[in-house]
Amino acid sequence: MSVTTQDNAQAPLGGSILDRLSPQLISWMVFGAFTVLCLVLRGDEKWLLTYPKEWFLPIEEILETGMDWFTLNFKPAFRLVSDIVEWPMAGGRVQFGDWQMNVFGLQDLLVWMPWPVTIALVGIIAYAAKDIRLAIFCVAAMFYMVVVGYWEESMSTLALVGISVPLSLFIGMTMGLLAYQFRWARKVINPLLDVMQTMPTFAYLIPILILFGIGPVVGMVASAIYASPPMVRNVMLGLGRVPDNVIESGQMSGCNGFQLLFMVRIPAALHTIMIGVNQTIMAALSMVIIAAIIGGFADIGWEVLSTMRKAQTGQSLIAGLVIVLLAMVMDRISRGFAERSGDIHLARTGNFLNRHPYLAAMVAATGIGLILAEIVPAFHEYPVAWVFDPAEDLNDAVGWFTRNFFGVTDAIKNATLFFFMLPMKAGLDRIARPASWGFEMTQVAATIYWGLMIAISIGAARLGGWRAAVVVGLLAVLYFFGSTGTPWPVFVGAVTLIAYQVGGWRVALFALLGMGFMLTSGAWPRAMLSFYLTATSVIICFVLGGALGIWAAQNDRVSAVMRPINDTLQTMPLFVFLIPVIMVFLVGDFSALLAIIMYSIVPAIRYTEFGLRNVDPVAVEAARMMGCTERQVLWRVKLPLAIPEIMLGLNQVVMFALAMLVIAALVGTKGLGQWVYDSLTNARFGQGVIAGGSMALMAMIADRIIQAWAMKKKRDLGITS
Template sequence: MRAALASRDGRLWLGVGAFCLLCFLLAPRVVWIGEYPDALVIPFASWITTGMSAFVDSFRWLFRALAALVDVPLVGVRTALQATPWLVVMVLACALAWRARGPGLALLTACALGYMVVTGYWVQSMNTLALVVVSVPLSVAVGFGMGVAAAYSERVNRIVQPTLDFMQTIPAFAYLIPILFLFGFGPAVGLIASAIYAAPPMVRNTILGLRSVPAGVRESGVMSGCTPRQGFWQVEVPTALPQIMVGVNQTTMAALSMVIIAAIIGGFDDIGWEVLSTMRKAQFGQSLLAGLVIALLAIVLDRISFGLARNRFAGETPDERAARRQRTWATAVALALGALLLAMLFPVFDDYPRDLRVYPAGQLNEAVNWFLRHYSGAMDALKNTVLFFGMLPFRIGLNQAVSPFTWGFALEPWMTAAYGVAAAALFLWLLWRGRAGGALAVALVAVLLWWGTTGLPWPVVIAAATALGFQTGGLRTAGFVAASLIFVLVNGLWEPLMLSVYLCGIAVAISFAIGGALGVWAAHNDGVSAFLRPINDTLQTMPQFVLLIPALMLFKVGEFTALLAIISYAIVPPVRYVEHALRNLPQGTVEAARQMGCTPWQILTQVKLPLALPGIMLGLNQTIMYALSMLVIAALVGTQGLGQQVYLALSQADMGMGVVTGLSMALLAMTADRILQAASRRHQEKLAVGTAAPA
């Protein structure tokens, strides 16, 4: 215990604890400690709105001309897809899928496109596909150019990397606000938003691919007499192509995930608008069927682009590759011509008759209504139990959440005393056992449970977060954490920030606990891994809006519905990263522990999990990123916080508030990222020292 308090971290948290205690004692008397004064709020939002309005007034003609220019290829591709018989499109898509991954993917593609035909969503699906077909090449071209510049210039890279951090952490809705100001409404504006949103993965993968080219490969090109341009296009790019193609895959998925959000300002007859409009009308059957179209489209595009990125024919010689390419094209053209002939002879293969469509939206609505009539009581009981006994204490604290209405009894003085004594006893016991980290966690959770996220004085939150940043990453991380939180504070967004932290914190804790347990199970059982893989793929490729639909069906609008939607989206990273980390451990270390007589539980808790902690921490990082990215979507079902502020800024076309709130969410995400990365590096350094010590 004395050693823990004498350490640098011990002295740090002792000082922070004393400061926080002082703040809690003074908060009832000093109003500004509990609530930041409105008079000290800096009007950054209004300044941005004023400046942006002046800029738009001067250059509106230029941006509207760009929108009109981009609209030309979009209209062309959309017209071509609509004019082509559905059977021809299906044949060409299946041929591409066969080329990418074989007959299995071709069959999946046929089933997915067949679903779009028989449900009557073919026109909307082709309009969405046109948006992706035009936006993805634009994103790929811009991302590749930026990636090349950053890969070969450290000065450019120092500018590009923080820009990518902001672009990938700012919520997608926040992209729409400045774009709406500059380009107005329309399909082309949705295309521009999708292209901008989807570019960062291409930039990152291009940088990674080009910087991973071995020096020997570059030298061999120089020795062969290649000019710098020839060396780049004929040596370096082919070598980096697998990683670059991964960027194309991720860019395609990002563009497709944006289609519903883009529909808000696009407003044309695509599948995103169909989902959005039916959700607004609470037509659950219709929105589910339309959302399934997006999920199927995402899965098919993901599998095809990923298959092309892996290049299953990489072992062929150039002559074999050319011959196979000729056979593939000849077969595809022959099949397409055959399909075109069938469409000309039989109209059913050109325009699928309305009488033959299968559209069970009414039956789905009736099934949901039947379920709710019989089980609404159980659903309400589950929702109220989680809200009153789980979510509410973390939001407003036990001192306010415990009441006769919610818990069935009032909080007595002896209960308060018992809570304090139990928390203090557990804290001191862990400190006595030398578990300073566990004692700190108990103290933080006890304070958070008693006061709630919204009841904590803002100096307490800033001090504790800054101290955590200093403990894990030093002065630089602490400075970034403090500056980020102060930025949110002085912009008057502290209460929405804490509401976002509350909802995301619960979602991340549940997602990581359940997902991590599933990841451990999958790492030790191939059957479980095979069962979970398609479920993870579906959840990860399904657009975020679609995840709201089943939760809305069962629990209506509210924070519990938002929590379920966030969990369903954020549960995938811990499953994937924990399984990957545990499956890729050094087998020699595990075998050594087994030979020493360790039980399976000891091997897991004392060997595997500590060694896999960097990968697990990365999974936690991504869980937080996914949860934060879902906040704005969750605002559509009644949540409060930064996500709601972004959505309100979009609906009111408030440029300044949209930028400031989006930046606040990005800073929150980057703060969590910096702390977790620093903690992971610190653990790896300790692990390296511990491993090297015996030698």
């Protein structure tokens, strides 16, 4: 009787243990066994580490053949388009019979225009956009370009942007209207936008370079295409947010479909559309600067690139500051107009001067400036003797810094490389040496490492559940074996399983097919090198940026200090981030890491601060009434409720890091970014598509997983907005 009772008592206990093992946990246990098997066999089964070439698909050959056929049949048409597009910028000669006339292009016009006139016009436009402070800043920024001797190069860049932005706005507005009006168009345009916004910048240049040849048209066309997605998305978003009562008012007034769109919907969505204009301008400027890599046009981007290649630190800093100021001027003015676009203004009455004061001021400034330029030749061409050139002083200062602080910078660089970056790349088992780590990775050392990781996993499971233990386990495997030493079936399986548990079978299938493309195209080894550099930078950005975001959310003064810093970092074109890191740390993976962090850290800061500041105040007050301290409120209430926004910030960090990765190829990194750069220099279309497509797929896989996780977390927390 007692035995039966004991057996009956144990049955529910066994059942409760099985009930605790959820299907998700069981799947990770099975995957853990699979991982151990792959790691044990990887020494004997070489295909576990290196995907066999016999399994490759001829993707590059197919792409090259297709591009050769397309070029053979359509290149003359594209060259004709090139001549047409180049004409508004470079100008040309118009001839009818015996009559002929030279017509200025935008570049000729901006270079010919007296610099005081251009500066005055920019100041008036800035004042119209916002206020006198913005006008003063813009005038000072433009005057700096004159004083340091980069006026013509700046105007050449401005001309490229001036032609590419209207093209981008036209493309973006057209695609946005199509996507809003027709569901079939939306189904085509949305995935196209995903690809366009995740494709590396250099990858845009490869087909355009093949079809259009060397010259400024490549930069214009690439900028027009690259900068259009923000406009498309903002048009779709703005039109979709127009209130129903506004639309009903238009319908009751007798508007037809055309009038309802252009006289009701678009004006009501103008604020969101103008934000798209701001983003389009900044994207176009960024691409114009990047397009300088192919040469053929003496703009400010080429000046920065050429001085960087010659290791002329002072000159590159001066030219880089020109790019930063030009970007800030465009950003602040376009943002000012965007912020004012929703304001309601009474119609001005009276004469022309009263009705159009800013236009009248611009006409007067132009007339007076042109007259003065005839009297004062320096207004047409700034004298060389007046140019302020501190390049040599800057070079001396940089030399002094590197000589006196080399020990410090070298120690920081080596510590980061040997204790973090190289293990993530090649694995601790291959990196741990007496010279760097103080010990050899023997069997005893490996046993101690795994014992420590198991202990940390158990602690993580107690604090955060089995999922925290899984995260620790995955990071432990990655740190010990490295991205290049982890068997590809383990990596593919882990990402696919995460995608399935977070986003369902569709996200998992997309991730599996994306990684399958990288494997079968031969891009996998380079993808792992890119993954290591991206992962290390994302981890640092997420930890450091999250900490700064928490600090800014808790302290208004810190937030006020960090806001202009974040604005500046987000305004700067990608090239500029390379200048200071090369100046101090020379070329290499560490310099690339710093450049990626500088560019990618802002979303982590901003989304963390935004999430914490927008936590439901009712939940915060309830926690305080229960006696929670401010630290407990932060860690137990605010941070858990802000996790969806923080994870969206992580998503943006990943996107920014991958975007910067291809630019980091200029400082000697290996991986997909370098592969894209090589395909650009050698005009290899197939290789460029594979490399660029692989980077886009990495970004899209991360985006789908993080977005799905954030939405799931919102549902779990009961957050509907």
